[in-house]
Amino acid sequence: MDRRRFLSLTTLPIATAGLRPLLAAAADNTVSPEEKADYSIRIGTGLVELAPDRILSTTTYNGQFPGPLLRLKEGRRVVVDIENDTDTPEQLHWHGQFLPVDVDGSEEEGTPYIPAHGRRRIAFTPGPAGFRFYHTHVRAGSNLHAGQFSGQVGPVYIEPRHEPGAYDREVFLVLKEFEPFLSRGGDMPMDFLAPTTRVEVLEEQGETSMKASLARGMAHGYEVGYRTFSINGRVLGHGEPIRVKPGERVLFHVLNGSATEIRSLALPGHRFKVVALDGNPLPAPVEVPLLWIGTAERVSAIVEMKSPGVWVLGDLADDDRNRGMGIVVEYAGRRGKPRWVTPKPFHWNYTRFGAPGRTVPPPDEVIEMTFAKRNAAVHGFNEWSINGVPFSMDKMEPMFQLRQGRRYRLRMRNASDDIHPMHLHRHNFELTKIAGKPTAGVIKDVAMLGGYQEMEVDFTADHPGRTLLHCHMQLHMDYGFMALFDYV
Numbered sequence: 001m002d003r004r005r006f007l008s009l010t011t012l013p014i015a016t017a018g019l020r021p022l023l024a025a026a027a028d029n030t031v032s033p034e035e036k037a038d039y040s041i042r043i044g045t046g047l048v049e050l051a052p053d054r055i056l057s058t059t060t061y062n063g064q065f066p067g068p069l070l071r072l073k074e075g076r077r078v079v080v081d082i083e084n085d086t087d088t089p090e091q092l093h094w095h096g097q098f099l100p101v102d103v104d105g106s107e108e109e110g111t112p113y114i115p116a117h118g119r120r121r122i123a124f125t126p127g128p129a130g131f132r133f134y135h136t137h138v139r140a141g142s143n144l145h146a147g148q149f150s151g152q153v154g155p156v157y158i159e160p161r162h163e164p165g166a167y168d169r170e171v172f173l174v175l176k177e178f179e180p181f182l183s184r185g186g187d188m189p190m191d192f193l194a195p196t197t198r199v200e201v202l203e204e205q206g207e208t209s210m211k212a213s214l215a216r217g218m219a220h221g222y223e224v225g226y227r228t229f230s231i232n233g234r235v236l237g238h239g240e241p242i243r244v245k246p247g248e249r250v251l252f253h254v255l256n257g258s259a260t261e262i263r264s265l266a267l268p269g270h271r272f273k274v275v276a277l278d279g280n281p282l283p284a285p286v287e288v289p290l291l292w293i294g295t296a297e298r299v300s301a302i303v304e305m306k307s308p309g310v311w312v313l314g315d316l317a318d319d320d321r322n323r324g325m326g327i328v329v330e331y332a333g334r335r336g337k338p339r340w341v342t343p344k345p346f347h348w349n350y351t352r353f354g355a356p357g358r359t360v361p362p363p364d365e366v367i368e369m370t371f372a373k374r375n376a377a378v379h380g381f382n383e384w385s386i387n388g389v390p391f392s393m394d395k396m397e398p399m400f401q402l403r404q405g406r407r408y409r410l411r412m413r414n415a416s417d418d419i420h421p422m423h424l425h426r427h428n429f430e431l432t433k434i435a436g437k438p439t440a441g442v443i444k445d446v447a448m449l450g451g452y453q454e455m456e457v458d459f460t461a462d463h464p465g466r467t468l469l470h471c472h473m474q475l476h477m478d479y480g481f482m483a484l485f486d487y488v
């Protein structure tokens, strides 16, 4: 009899309906020394050949970038060995999964570190099904070699019990910049989100605070820029093209693995039929001419190959695409220089992906949170706060106490002009209002909140333990933009 069956049999007689999930979770977590690992991940220095004349040395998973694609099965427990071959303790976060705090990969929640030159063996039951990923979850601060500025990003695909078809093959794309540097101020795209409704009081608050800071002689706080851009670790024009045949339906799973950037993606002559956001199926597929993908967001979209030629699948920003953010799509039998055609501007509106006419149940409680920036307040870096409190890595105190089983609405208000990709650990949420427009049916774990805008998302507190909410931009989360929920 295997261990798992043994445990389930022994717990059955005493397990009540309420107790069983907790006991099962505890059993899943325990690893016996004689158990073999299903996967081994080694954190260590690796070489990333972005192009023949541009080979970077950075921290990677298993010496490669992106980290190996892990294809897991929903509900089938896995044992993973994580070896840390670096001089600093590490956290490996399983982004988008509903895992206990012991394995989720966040010090703030209480996950043990993978010690420097040490290892940790963990076990968990993957879920929910869909496109997830794994990445480092340590504070980088001003160290642009640490955290997600490094190459510690890899895709995870959790196969559902029933795979929805309608495509011929899958292609995974990981978008990632390298060689970061600091600058005062930045050039992030700002005008692509819809609806465009701004909240006057938030705008006043943000602009007043910024003006006061500049009037005191402060410079703009640091932003991060990059010298090199890549898809799947290759600069545009290097590495293998995506080879397609006319009529083929390719399901692209696109991950924005950036530490700080928002990306866009277009393929001239083709459209994207979006079937899932952050790995969660949409109520119905939605066709769009191009994609906008916030930091850590995922988009799964089917492209029907019906414009034979050699094309650039690339970012709309000319600078970034010319420095590598793209990949060639080559039809069988076609040759020549890859073509890029700048698409017409297109606003990214999450509510377009929702279920028309559907309404959401009222929440049990509404949690209000306002996000604010103090320009250049910490050694030249912007400091971020939630309801006036920058997260303290020394105290690590929960800001919000929840009760299990309740449905919460987070009303997020952005008193800054930056876009924030907001991420909730160990749960997903339903978008319920974007910049004043109600919506339903879009399930995500990261969502971009526009400058001076409001967004509401609902989630059910059904995975007890500490739960981190944070902006996924490394530079923002590292300087205060986090808060902990807690419940038992």
Ligand SMILES: [Cu+2]
Residues within 6 Å of the ligand: 418, 419, 420, 421, 471, 472, 473, 476, 477, 481
């Ligand atoms: Cu942010």
